[in-house]
Amino acid sequence: MIELRNVxxxxxxxxxxxxxxxEGVDLDxxxxxxxxxxxxxxxxxxxxxxxxxGHVAPTEGRALVDGKPATDALTKTGFLLxxxxxQILAPTVLAEGxxxxxxxxxxxxxxxxxxxxxxxxxxxxxxxxxxxQRRVALAGLLARSCSLLVLDExxxxxxxxxxxxxxxxxxxLPKSTTVVTITHDIEASxxxxxxxxxxxxxxLVNDVSTxxxxxxxxxxxxxxxxxxxxxxxxx
Amino acid sequence: xxxxxxxxxxxxxxxxxxxxxxxxxLVLIGLVFALSFxxxxxxxxxxxxxxxxxxxxxxxxxxxxxRPPNALLLAIGFSLVFGLLSGGEPFVQFGSSEIGLGGIxxxxxxxxxxLGLLGLTLLMGWTTRAADLPVxxxxxxxxxxxxxxxxxxxxxxxxxxxxxxxxxxxxxxTVARMARSEPPGRSPIDKGMxxxxxxxxxxxxxxxxxxxxIEARGPIVVNEQSPRWNVSDAxxxxxxxxxxxxxxxxxxx
Numbered sequence: 001m002i003e004l005r006n007v008x009x010x011x012x013x014x015x016x017x018x019x020x021x022x023e024g025v026d027l028d029x030x031x032x033x034x035x036x037x038x039x040x041x042x043x044x045x046x047x048x049x050x051x052x053x054g055h056v057a058p059t060e061g062r063a064l065v066d067g068k069p070a071t072d073a074l075t076k077t078g079f080l081l082x083x084x085x086x087q088i089l090a091p092t093v094l095a096e097g098x099x100x101x102x103x104x105x106x107x108x109x110x111x112x113x114x115x116x117x118x119x120x121x122x123x124x125x126x127x128x129x130x131x132x133q134r135r136v137a138l139a140g141l142l143a144r145s146c147s148l149l150v151l152d153e154x155x156x157x158x159x160x161x162x163x164x165x166x167x168x169x170x171x172x173l174p175k176s177t178t179v180v181t182i183t184h185d186i187e188a189s190x191x192x193x194x195x196x197x198x199x200x201x202x203x204l205v206n207d208v209s210t211x212x213x214x215x216x217x218x219x220x221x222x223x224x225x226x227x228x229x230x231x232x233x234x235x
Numbered sequence: 236x237x238x239x240x241x242x243x244x245x246x247x248x249x250x251x252x253x254x255x256x257x258x259x260x261l262v263l264i265g266l267v268f269a270l271s272f273x274x275x276x277x278x279x280x281x282x283x284x285x286x287x288x289x290x291x292x293x294x295x296x297x298x299x300x301x302r303p304p305n306a307l308l309l310a311i312g313f314s315l316v317f318g319l320l321s322g323g324e325p326f327v328q329f330g331s332s333e334i335g336l337g338g339i340x341x342x343x344x345x346x347x348x349x350l351g352l353l354g355l356t357l358l359m360g361w362t363t364r365a366a367d368l369p370v371x372x373x374x375x376x377x378x379x380x381x382x383x384x385x386x387x388x389x390x391x392x393x394x395x396x397x398x399x400x401x402x403x404x405x406x407x408x409t410v411a412r413m414a415r416s417e418p419p420g421r422s423p424i425d426k427g428m429x430x431x432x433x434x435x436x437x438x439x440x441x442x443x444x445x446x447x448x449i450e451a452r453g454p455i456v457v458n459e460q461s462p463r464w465n466v467s468d469a470x471x472x473x474x475x476x477x478x479x480x481x482x483x484x485x486x487x488x
Contacts, residue, residue, distance in 0.1 A: 015298040016245040055412045074416045086406055086437055087413040089429035099429070101418055126436060 001066060001148065001178045002029035002052060008060030008202075009047050021047035022058070023202045031147070034179045036193035038186050044202040045182045046082075046152055052180055053079035053150040065148060073148070078141030082153040084134040085125070093136050094121040102143040110139040113172060115165040131162030138169060149173070151181045155188050167191050239301040242360040242368070242400060251293040251362040253467035256371035259359045262475030264375075266355065269482040274348050277485035282351030285478055289358040299361055311346055318342035344488070369394040374461045391454070395445055399438075406437040 009022040021044045029035055039045050050056040051063050054070035054077050065073040081087045090096040097107035111120055114135040125133060134154065141149060151170070155163050170179060170192055183189040186196065190210070198206035246252070251259075266285075270278055290297060323337020369390050376386040410433045414426055 016247075016296060017240075017243065055416070075418060077416075079413075079416065081409070081413070083406070083409070083437075085440070086409045086433065089410070089414055089417075089426075089433050091432070099417060099421065101420060 001031040001033070002027065002070075002180070003064040003067075004028075004051075004058075004061065005064075006061035007048075007051060007058045007063050009044070009051060009056065010059045011047075013059045021202050022051070022199075023060075025061070025199075025202075025204045027197065027204060027207075029178060029180065031178055032176050033195060034193045035181070036186060036189055036196045037180060037182045037199065038184060038196060039199035039205075041184070042201075043199040045184075045199055047202075048199065049079070049150050049152045049180070049182045052148075053077050055079065076146055077148045077150065078144060078146035080134065080138055080141060080149070080151045080154055082156055084130065084137045088125050088133060088137055088140075091124060091126075092121075093123050093125065096125065096136060096140055097143065100140055100144055102140065107139065107143045110143040111136070113142065114139050114169045129162075131158045131166075134158065135162065135166060135169070138166065142169065142173065147177060149177060149179045151179065151192070153182055153184070154192075155183065155185065163188065239304060240360075240401070240404065241356065242363075242365045242397060244364050245293075245295050245299060245361045247294040247362075249293045249362070250467045250470050251289060251358075253465065254362075254471040255462050255464070255468050256359075256363045256367035257374050257461060258464075258468040258471045258475070259363055260368070260371050260375060262471060262478070263355055263359055265475060265479040266482060267352065269479045270348065270352070273482055273485060273487055274344070275486055275488040276344060276347075278482045279344060279347040279351055281478060281481050281485065282348070282355060286351065286354035286358055289355075289362075293358070293362050295361050299357075301357070314342050314346075315339055365397045368397055370461055399441055399445065403434075403438050403441060406441070407434045410434045410437065 004025050004027040007022055007025040007027075008020070011017070011019045011021055025044075025048065037045050037048060047056070051058050052065075052070060054063075054065065054072070054074045057063070057069070057071050063070040065077065070077070079087070088096050090099045093111070094104075097104060108118065108121070111117075116135065116139070120132075120136070125136070128136070138151075138154070149170075154166055154170075158166065170181075173179065179192065181189055181192045183192070194210055196206075196208045196210055197204060198208075266282065270282065289295075290299065318339035318341065319334070319336075321338030322335030323341075324335060325337065325340075326333045326335050372393050373386065373390045376384070376389065379386050410430050414430050417426065
């Protein structure tokens with residue numbers, strides 16, 4: 001599904017303001033996998049999200065989605081921004097659904113799955129809370145049946161109830177949908193991913209499967225660092 | 236090439252960087268004033284040469300020069316076509332027909348002047364810390380207080396604008412990127428309107444947040460203590476006066 005090979009990204013490359021956000025990132029994510037991407041502030045998480053979502057082309061290496069450059073897969077990729085208002089380009093909830101040409105009933109189903117009812121359809125986006133806006137944007141992405149969802153800090157700024165509704169909706173997605181969640185709060189986001197990838201200073205430093213295993217591995221022994229050392233121990 | 240960013244500082248050891256913001260603003264005002272009286276081709280040439288020499292003297296490197304947005308290039312292209320259609324002197328013979336270049340030359344001069352002035356503004360931004368601009372504005376506007384103009388409010392507004400500009404520009408870019416992920420079918424005008432209205436909402440939200448933080452933390456106080464004049468200021472002011480004189484005395488349009 002996702003194939004990153006030696007991906008690097010330099011903001012304002014070739015200018016005096018050039019700053020490296022990603023370096024030498026190799027990552028494979030299979031169809032239907034749920035991956036958390038974490039790391040400290042400035043570690044390149046959000047840049048990685050933009051690259052995965054295909055809105056930004058890497059300045060080095062290759063970012064492929066289903067074998068094609070991620071930038072060519074915009075229609076099959078859904079991207080939920082932390083500042084969600086910047087991606088809802090319609091004045092009302094109903095208009096947001098129409099903007100994507102989504103069937104109205106299908107859009108309603110998505111809204112219902114996120115805890116809304118029909119009364120939400122005529123509501124103005126700017127009269128809604130951040131949590132509601134984010135759920136509306138997510139409903140749009142769900143209704144578009146994207147095969148890849150990239151969620152950038154989806155739980156940031158939400159109250160407990162909104163967090164629960166959003167996580168439930170993501171969990172209820174078809175098993176074939178790949179979900180990559182950028183988060184700095186692993187604990188709150190734990191249900192959104194069965195694999196955690198850590199970034200630090202733009203480099204992928206850890207890749208841990210956190211799924212309670214159906215095979216015989218435990219959390220610890222499926223952990224690998226970037227050198228391929230298993231369980232965090234040098235081989 | 237970079238994206239178009241106004242007021243983006245590049246830290247370099249140069250005479251342009253050492254000169255205070257007020258010297259550069261004064262030169263810019265002088266040049267704009269002179270150009271408004273004499274916007275001929277030689278003046279356009281002087282402005283462009285100033286930008287190029289400024290990039291060299293400021294040790295900025297030509298990587299600072301932004302790539303013009305596609306929309307701007309498209310607008311210029313359309314405008315030049317209409318300029319060509321409008322004809323006018325001088326005429327050139329093209330096969331059996333005569334084509335008037337007056338309109339297109341006028342358009343080219345207009346764009347040359349506009350982009351040159353944008354270049355001068357960018358040059359000031361590359362060599363001046365944004366935080367120094369309100370102090371410079373406060374100093375320059377001091378005489379206006381005598382006639383009752385509330386310069387404090389103007390400077391406070393300028394301070395906020397300078398702080399908000401990069402954030403708002405980033406949000407505009409984000410909205411435009413998100414619009415690109417829409418499936419085809421929606422008219423470009425509808426899409427453009429949606430981008431503008433969403434970006435406006437984002438700007439208003441940003442302004443509201445600023446307002447709330449000012450309410451919580453008290454009014455903006457601009458340090459009115461301007462830095463001392465230095466040798467670099469003198470160099471910039473003398474060179475600036477020479478440029479203003481050159482523009483004013485250059486052959487007219």
